[in-house]
Amino acid sequence: MTDEKNEKQVLHEVTSGEYKYGFFTNIEADQAPKGLSEDIIRFISAKKNEPEWLLEFRLKAYRHWLTIEEPDWALLHHPPIDYQDIIYYSAPKKKKELSSLDEVDPELLDTFNKLGISLEEQKHLAGVAVDAVVDSVSVKTTFQDTLKKHDIIFCSFSEAVQDHPDLVKKYLGSVVPYTDNYFAALNSAVFTDGSFCFIPKGVRCPIELSTYFRINAANTGQFERTLIVAEEGGYVSYLEGCTAPMRDENQLHAAIVELIALDNAEIKYSTVQNWYPGDKNGKGGIYNFVTKRGLCKGNSSKISWTQVETGSAITWKYPSCILLGDNSVGEFYSVAVTNNFQQADTGTKMQHLGKNTRSTIISKGISAGQSNNSYRGMVRVGKRAENARNFSQCDSLLLGDKCGAHTFPYIKTNNPTAIVEHEATTSKISDDQLFYCQQRGIDMEKSIGLIVNGYAKDVLNKLPMEFAVEAQKLLAITLEGSVG
Amino acid sequence: MLLNIKDLHVSIGDKEIIKGFNLSVNKGEVHAIMGPNGTGKSTLAAAITGREGYDITKGEIFFKDELINDWEPDKRASEGIFLSFQYPIEIPGVSMTNFMRTALNAQREYHNLPPIAAGEFLKKMEEKKKLVDIQSKLTNRSVNEGFSGGEKKKNEIFQMAMLEPSLAILDETDSGLDIDALKVVAKGVNQLKSEDNAFVIITHYQRLLDYIVPDFVHVMYDGRIVKSGGKGLAVELESSGYEWIKEQFGA
Ligand SMILES: Nc1ncnc2c1ncn2[C@@H]1O[C@H](COP(=O)(O)OP(=O)(O)OP(=O)(O)O)[C@@H](O)[C@H]1O
Ligand SMILES: [Mg+2]
Numbered sequence: 001m002t003d004e005k006n007e008k009q010v011l012h013e014v015t016s017g018e019y020k021y022g023f024f025t026n027i028e029a030d031q032a033p034k035g036l037s038e039d040i041i042r043f044i045s046a047k048k049n050e051p052e053w054l055l056e057f058r059l060k061a062y063r064h065w066l067t068i069e070e071p072d073w074a075l076l077h078h079p080p081i082d083y084q085d086i087i088y089y090s091a092p093k094k095k096k097e098l099s100s101l102d103e104v105d106p107e108l109l110d111t112f113n114k115l116g117i118s119l120e121e122q123k124h125l126a127g128v129a130v131d132a133v134v135d136s137v138s139v140k141t142t143f144q145d146t147l148k149k150h151d152i153i154f155c156s157f158s159e160a161v162q163d164h165p166d167l168v169k170k171y172l173g174s175v176v177p178y179t180d181n182y183f184a185a186l187n188s189a190v191f192t193d194g195s196f197c198f199i200p201k202g203v204r205c206p207i208e209l210s211t212y213f214r215i216n217a218a219n220t221g222q223f224e225r226t227l228i229v230a231e232e233g234g235y236v237s238y239l240e241g242c243t244a245p246m247r248d249e250n251q252l253h254a255a256i257v258e259l260i261a262l263d264n265a266e267i268k269y270s271t272v273q274n275w276y277p278g279d280k281n282g283k284g285g286i287y288n289f290v291t292k293r294g295l296c297k298g299n300s301s302k303i304s305w306t307q308v309e310t311g312s313a314i315t316w317k318y319p320s321c322i323l324l325g326d327n328s329v330g331e332f333y334s335v336a337v338t339n340n341f342q343q344a345d346t347g348t349k350m351q352h353l354g355k356n357t358r359s360t361i362i363s364k365g366i367s368a369g370q371s372n373n374s375y376r377g378m379v380r381v382g383k384r385a386e387n388a389r390n391f392s393q394c395d396s397l398l399l400g401d402k403c404g405a406h407t408f409p410y411i412k413t414n415n416p417t418a419i420v421e422h423e424a425t426t427s428k429i430s431d432d433q434l435f436y437c438q439q440r441g442i443d444m445e446k447s448i449g450l451i452v453n454g455y456a457k458d459v460l461n462k463l464p465m466e467f468a469v470e471a472q473k474l475l476a477i478t479l480e481g482s483v484g
Numbered sequence: 485m486l487l488n489i490k491d492l493h494v495s496i497g498d499k500e501i502i503k504g505f506n507l508s509v510n511k512g513e514v515h516a517i518m519g520p521n522g523t524g525k526s527t528l529a530a531a532i533t534g535r536e537g538y539d540i541t542k543g544e545i546f547f548k549d550e551l552i553n554d555w556e557p558d559k560r561a562s563e564g565i566f567l568s569f570q571y572p573i574e575i576p577g578v579s580m581t582n583f584m585r586t587a588l589n590a591q592r593e594y595h596n597l598p599p600i601a602a603g604e605f606l607k608k609m610e611e612k613k614k615l616v617d618i619q620s621k622l623t624n625r626s627v628n629e630g631f632s633g634g635e636k637k638k639n640e641i642f643q644m645a646m647l648e649p650s651l652a653i654l655d656e657t658d659s660g661l662d663i664d665a666l667k668v669v670a671k672g673v674n675q676l677k678s679e680d681n682a683f684v685i686i687t688h689y690q691r692l693l694d695y696i697v698p699d700f701v702h703v704m705y706d707g708r709i710v711k712s713g714g715k716g717l718a719v720e721l722e723s724s725g726y727e728w729i730k731e732q733f734g735a
Pocket of ligand 1: 496499501519520521522523524525526527528570
């Protein structure tokens with residue numbers, strides 16, 4: 001207690017008053033002091049040895065951010081976020097260069113193990129290249145050789161800035177401009193790392209690309225930036241999974257994911273998100289404000305989002321598709337589970353701009369405890385989008401009577417040839433089903449897990465095999481103690 | 485004694501449905517329970533299997549000499565009580581295979597056994613499917629989803645065969661079955677029947693009892709047994725109906 005007080009005291013002394021410019025040029029510091037300012041942004045940029053244009057990008061984003069306010073339209077409630085109380089840059093304590101997995105922080109490996117997937121297993125069994133991000137700095141990148149053979153670039157965002165600045169410059173912010181929304185502006189100003197993937201013309205990526213994120217140090221907001229580009233005829237399946245150790249203080253996470261698919265290219269992006277949701281009483285947990293958007297730029301391109309959202313105290317996330325190319329296809333498959341006091345406001349936006357564009361939305365919301373789970377979707381058909389088609393299915397499952405499920409579908413069509421279908425259902429897990437399972441010897445919690453997994457099956461089926469297994473476990477674990 | 489029910493009273497909400505029910509079942513026996521609609525046969529089955537909302541207000545249920553009044557349904561199931569449901573439930577998205585493996589492994593875990601090996605499990609599935617003449621396409625589908633009435637009933641017997649309970653309660657498993665399906669169900673039961681288990685068969689028709697010969701027939705009325713006898717009682721009921729019971733025991 002006194003130690004903690006001392007530490008706070010010291011931190012306060014160091015950080016209060018006017019920031020001295022000289023302090024931040026101390027590039028040796030492995031952590032920025034709390035707070036956000038142009039100086040901090042310069043510090044991050046210098047720390048990462050960035051070109052001038054990127055610093056300018058950050059500063060423009062920051063200046064824009066200062067002029068706008070946090071959005072309040074989502075069905076979410078949280079105490080105000082103090083953006084000056086966040087550390088925007090911290091590097092993990094690196095003892096020495098890592099040459100093998102054995103040298104990776106055992107605590108990190110332990111976290112992976114709890115998820116049921118170790119790096120080792122991933123590497124050997126599943127043939128997955130792993131780019132693990134711990135506290136904003138990449139620790140490990142594997143399988144580069146296989147990727148090199150196909151001229152695929154898969155690296156941390158920082159590396160991409162150094163090694164492929166032209167590609168980054170060309171595509172960064174082209175799908176999610178920093179003016180897009182409050183959190184996108186914030187991310188654009190302070191993002192520290194993330195992943196970059198480039199699939200050249202005609203290349204089908206032979207392995208599932210995967211990134212495991214972890215939020216590690218207390219008080220460290222994490223601002224990921226992911227950029228995936230598939231050139232003409234390219235294909236990639238990308239997996240994002242994340243977990244955080246137990247934390248008491250709220251942690252802000254504001255990521256941006258940008259996908260770009262050129263003619264005939266396909267990008268499949270799968271997420272399993274299980275960040276710390278807070279305890280049973282709603283204390284703590286991650287605030288997850290994410291902007292994910294894919295641009296089907298080319299004709300007959302396809303972007304598919306699949307997400308299993310079980311974690312975070314707050315989820316604000318709408319993976320979307322801009323269907324610009326003719327005959328392009330957008331898909332969104334989502335399972336969002338909330339328990340205890342979790343809040344999720346998630347959904348998608350499908351913007352039909354090209355001719356014969358098609359989109360499918362399947363959303364399964366599962367609410368338990370006193371949680372709130374909202375689906376918010378928009379389907380917009382532009383003037384030029386002849387014969388656009390959308391099918392949306394939004395189902396909500398309620399466990400207990402203290403939770404909430406809400407559906408907000410918005411449909412705007414500016415072309416009379418469009419066909420937009422929307423179906424929605426709300427159901428409760430039935431006592432009959434539960435008893436039927438229990439009568440076969442399956443206990444209450446496993447029964448709930450089984451029924452819920454069955455309910456979410458259409459979405460889980462879209463996940464790559466090894467991810468699906470993990471996701472099934474997560475659904476069951478998330479709902480533990482939710483009934484009876 | 486396998487099952488011993490003493491002066492059982494069961495209420496749903498404020499309404500008493502079972503009103504002083506007594507029954508004892510030994511290993512190796514087949515008991516038939518008959519009686520008019522709404523006399524509490526399914527309620528009795530729910531009480532024995534521990535369904536929530538079926539409150540035992542008085543009396544005891546002993547299973548293998550243990551008082552089970554307060555046991556969770558899954559514990560009762562793992563200890564060997566199986567119910568073939570009058571109205572089997574659909575569970576969308578859960579394949580029969582997954583359901584059966586989950587159930588079997590849950591019961592094994594209860595008995596401190598390791599999960600069944602995949603190969604052994606599949607072999608067992610094949611074996612039991614043959615026993616009840618159930619099609620493979622059914623076990624690949626979600627639990628009872630889109631099954632016909634008869635298929636659902638056969639599926640109950642299939643599950644019984646997989647789980648090998650020591651006490652099986654069949655709640656109107658014969659209703660809605662054509663004669664071939666009826667024979668299949670009977671065949672399933674007869675093959676599973678042994679010196680170590682027992683069956684309680686709830687039915688309205690004595691035709692099932694032509695194939696599964698009961699040691700005892702009980703007539704249930706207004707929440708309790710009003711008459712017991714041998715197989716002959718079922719035949720008698722078939723011809724005389726329940727009017728005489730209603731006259732004798734009705735309020
Ligand atoms: N959940 C319930 N709430 C209120 N009353 C119920 C409930 N379930 C059953 N009952 C009543 O309890 C009585 C006994 O029902 P039960 O289903 O046990 O009869 P049964 O003997 O199985 O009839 P059947 O031969 O038609 O299957 C009936 O009057 C029924 O309406
Ligand atoms: Mg009945």
